[in-house]
Amino acid sequence: MDKQIYIDKAEEVLYKTYNRFGLVLDKGEGVYLYDTDGKKYLDFAAGIAVCAFGYNNKEYSDALKDQIDKLMHTSNLFYNVPSMEAGEKLTKAAGMDKVFFTNSGTEAIEGAIKIARRYAYDKDGCDDHEIIAMEHSFHGRSLGALSVTGNEKYQAPFRPLIGGIKFAKYNDLESVKALVNEKTCAIILETLQGEGGIYPATDEFIKGIRKICDDNDILMICDEIQCGMGRTGRMFAYEHYDVLPDVVTVAKAVGCGVPVGAFMAKGKAAYALVPGDHGTTYGGNPLATRAVSTVMDMFEKHNVISHVTEVSKYFEKVLEDIVNDYDFITERRGMGLMQGLVCEKPVGEVVAKSIENGLIVISAGGNVIRFVPPLVITPEHIDEMAEILRTVLNSMK
Numbered sequence: 001m002d003k004q005i006y007i008d009k010a011e012e013v014l015y016k017t018y019n020r021f022g023l024v025l026d027k028g029e030g031v032y033l034y035d036t037d038g039k040k041y042l043d044f045a046a047g048i049a050v051c052a053f054g055y056n057n058k059e060y061s062d063a064l065k066d067q068i069d070k071l072m073h074t075s076n077l078f079y080n081v082p083s084m085e086a087g088e089k090l091t092k093a094a095g096m097d098k099v100f101f102t103n104s105g106t107e108a109i110e111g112a113i114k115i116a117r118r119y120a121y122d123k124d125g126c127d128d129h130e131i132i133a134m135e136h137s138f139h140g141r142s143l144g145a146l147s148v149t150g151n152e153k154y155q156a157p158f159r160p161l162i163g164g165i166k167f168a169k170y171n172d173l174e175s176v177k178a179l180v181n182e183k184t185c186a187i188i189l190e191t192l193q194g195e196g197g198i199y200p201a202t203d204e205f206i207k208g209i210r211k212i213c214d215d216n217d218i219l220m221i222c223d224e225i226q227c228g229m230g231r232t233g234r235m236f237a238y239e240h241y242d243v244l245p246d247v248v249t250v251a252k253a254v255g256c257g258v259p260v261g262a263f264m265a266k267g268k269a270a271y272a273l274v275p276g277d278h279g280t281t282y283g284g285n286p287l288a289t290r291a292v293s294t295v296m297d298m299f300e301k302h303n304v305i306s307h308v309t310e311v312s313k314y315f316e317k318v319l320e321d322i323v324n325d326y327d328f329i330t331e332r333r334g335m336g337l338m339q340g341l342v343c344e345k346p347v348g349e350v351v352a353k354s355i356e357n358g359l360i361v362i363s364a365g366g367n368v369i370r371f372v373p374p375l376v377i378t379p380e381h382i383d384e385m386a387e388i389l390r391t392v393l394n395s396m397k
């Protein structure tokens with residue numbers, strides 16, 4: 001069928017909260033996507049840092065098909081084997097003690113906020129605790145997650161949001177210190193800011209936050225929803241800084257396509273929530289957690305972390321060459337396979353033209369071309385990406 005018929009139908013029925021690109025995706029194979037016209041796209045977005053193994057991966061699909069035939073859902077009133085297995089693998093990899101599976105990243109953030117408030121409430125019984133979040137952050141769209149998202153445009157139409165949230169400047173430890181008081185129960189941050197424009201944290205900042213939290217019995221919450229799961233060349237980005245947070249949130253690549261997220265906690269924070277405090281019908285169901293368990297196995301079996309470390313050296317070099325060759329591409333930022341190019345020409349145009357030319361990239365922070373490809377890309381894919389991107393950038397000189 002003509003793709004315009006699909007698009008018109010979609011616009012007729014789907015709530016318009018997105019401005020979508022005019023292509024209708026139909027299937028995927030490896031790191032390529034195909035639309036309903038049969039046109040092929042090299043995918044450097046991976047469904048927004050989700051599809052770490054690309055598309056139609058047999059090992060992953062076979063595991064899920066097996067689980068679909070066995071048991072997809074039970075409810076959290078009973079135990080099931082996949083959630084136990086996924087929980088064990090994920091907490092071990094993260095250095096955490098406990099995990100709660102959610103259906104999305106935003107729900108993982110909700111849980112993290114509840115842990116923080118509950119933890120502080122247990123100490124002093126007060127109901128006016130504060131959380132320090134970061135400017136230019138992104139933690140999701142539900143009201144709790146939106147409340148800690150430092151983006152005026154996203155927040156303004158939906159006030160009042162949850163109370164007690166203060167915003168500090170990312171990578172500015174003094175701005176965090178200035179907000180700490182006896183009511184502070186948590187500091188929440190992305191270990192590497194994604195949506196806000198691909199800003200890696202400095203070593204001083206992450207270590208400094210850990211120290212502030214230790215000194216004041218405040219929980220450090222690292223949002224690893226985008227930068228976790230191997231994307232930066234470590235399973236979790238905080239490993240680069242030799243710190244362990246008290247609470248970690250994951251989603252996106254943890255399910256590689258099945259909608260699932262999780263919040264994890266260690267130490268006293270792992271026991272803050274008690275029976276009756278939190279729940280979900282779908283969260284961590286056998287299908288979702290079989291996906292997580294399979295993903296964890298595949299990371300180990302295929303040495304994904306060392307592949308990312310290796311291939312991202314080449315990726316960085318290729319991006320640096322682009323910075324050198326184009327005046328309007330002024331900076332590369334990022335870690336591992338989470339990279340951004342700062343672009344002084346309209347980034348929406350770069351993205352749209354790339355897609356026209358068969359390359360899927362996305363934007364971040366208004367002026368950054370964001371690259372979050374499947375983790376299994378090879379140097380050949382990087383060359384192919386650079387060739388298409390250069391064609392696009394040449395046309396904009």
Ligand SMILES: *Cc1c(COP(=O)(O)O)cnc(C)c1O
Pocket residue numbers: 104105106107109138139140141190194195223224225226227251252261
């Ligand atoms: C995507 C994202 C979220 C929200 O996750 P959803 O699954 O879209 O709810 C939260 N935090 C970060 C850092 C993200 O990148």
